[in-house]
Amino acid sequence: MAKYIFITGGVISSLGKGIASACIGKILESRGLKITLMKLDPYINVDPGTMNPYQHGEVYVTQDGAETDLDLGHYERFTNSKIIKFNNVTTGQVYNTVISKERRGDYLGKTIQVIPHITNEIKDRIKKVAEVSNAEIVLVEIGGTVGDIESLPFLEAARQFRQEAGYNNTLYIHLTLVPYIKVAGEIKTKPTQHSVGTLREIGIQPDILICRTEKSLSDEVRDKISLFCNIRKEAVIEAKDVDSIYQLPLVFKKQILDEIILSHFNLICKFSDLKDWEKIVVEKALDPKYNVKIAFVGKYITLQDAYKSVYESLVHAGIANDSRVEVMRVDSEDIEKQGAENFLKEVSGVLVPGGFGSRGIEGKIQAIKYARERQIPFLGLCLGMQCAVIEFARNVCALKKANSTEFNHKTAYPVISLLEEQHKVKNLGGTMRLGAYPCNLKKNTLAYRIYGRQLISERHRHRYEFNDKYRKLLEKKGMIFSGLYRKQNLVEIVEVKNHPFFIAVQFHPEFQSKPDKAHPLFRGFIKASLALKK
Helix, strand or coil, rough: CCCCEEEEECCCCCCCCCHHHHHHHHHCCCCCEEEEEEHHHHHCHHHHHHCCCHHHCCCCCCCCCEEEEEEHHHHHCCCCCCCHHEEEEEEEHHHHHHHHHHHHHCCCCCCCHHHHHHHHHHHHHHHHHHHHCCCEEEEEEECCCCCCCCCHHHHHHHHHHHHCHHHHHHEEEEEEECCCEEECCCCCCCCCCHHHHHHHHHCCCCCCEEEEECCCHHHHHHHHHHHCCCCCCEEEEEEEECHHHHHHHHHHHCCCCCHHHHHHCCHHHHHHCHHHHHHHHHHHHHHEHHHEEEEECCCCCCHHHHHHHHHHHHHHHHHHHHHHEEEEEEEEEHHHHHHHHHHHHHEEEECCCCCCCCCEEEEEEHHHHHHHHCCCEEEEEEEEHHHHHHHHHHHHHCCCCCCCCCCCCCCCEEEEEEEHHHHCCCCCCCCEEEEEEEEEECCHHHHHHHHHHCCCEEEEECCCEEEEHHHHHHCCCCCEEEEEEEECCCCEEEEEEECCHHHHEECHHHCCCCCCEEHHHHHHHHHHHHHHHH
């Protein structure tokens, strides 16, 4: 039977439950256990696919094409768990399923209630993840903050799980804040006490507390938390702010969090000290030999989480190249107002990420033109690839009004447009080209040199595609179409001749990058940027 760990959060949001869950998964996986992780999200949206990046942050796409919460990205970056659509559950999905069953008559005329029908559906979905993954331990992160009305059905389902599965097959971990009041010069435990108190009122007594803090917790503070929260002192885990999130598994390991968990589950596993992780990831992340500045030209740069996987992929590429990557965030609308020269003259590389809508597009196109003409390494992702095609068509092929039909449906030269089947789409949610697709690479191209093989697979999240009517013209003028999805003859990768590193891809390589295994595109981009700097 699988063991279940439920991770909850209290006091305030954004404490880092997702990262904490991923790090716990990492240290348990290092002990030889097969783990999987899932996120229970309390919002009523079916998925985050139609949500504004400023509200929700990045939409993380799984291998099988599910649009999910960004925390699932942390799960895949830290562990070897294969995340699929079942690993993200929202209130919207749960209620949609229960209502559909009721309409079909599955409940035989019963009155449908939150308990037991909604909670049973939640429990069934948790068990489904255990069954599909064949995992020994399932880590279940419950979104939101304890006390929120939205998350109550998920917490109730977690409470019921212990009754069904038994004490030694379930474990509750609560992540909370222990603030430092600078004026008083004191660490305060009262918010944690109240948070745990609220959780206990719901019927859940946490077995382990993870305490987010700026300052180290003294023995006196630990004793106090242990006493008032009814938790063993050794199970009060300090999560002090760190320079790199990749240090966190080592922080937990040092406090024997894995041993506490294994002891609760009566499991005996192989020993692991995570030395390889420390040497490869942490040491190079904290004390690299080189430094390189990259311009990140985006539309949602004011919110860190909007491009979370891309930022982390740059960190991974820095680790692989023994370099610190200094990311200079540039709002593409500012380039429209002030010109590319003002922002890009001192950088060694330019990255243009994905996005939707016409806002800031001309600024992205100017940035790409600047990188192409001045031989600065350039990497374009999804919308970044489409902007690269538009820029090349306008400024090299003399198609001055070239554009995407997303931004101007009456453009004279629609070099980017909808596929025929996309014209019929009415609903926005879950209707893009989503998930992993194969891509064939041309030999003797930059893409082939980067990947080192002819067939690759990458994840997609977009609706508009390169218009194949313009391929011959652009090829004639020096654009290389180095990657194709052959089944539909779709362009996936473009390059430019006579440039040290100019490559743009229709897919999202950031979803497959890990700290100890940087994605080849990002690794190659940072390597080329370092070469330019030298």
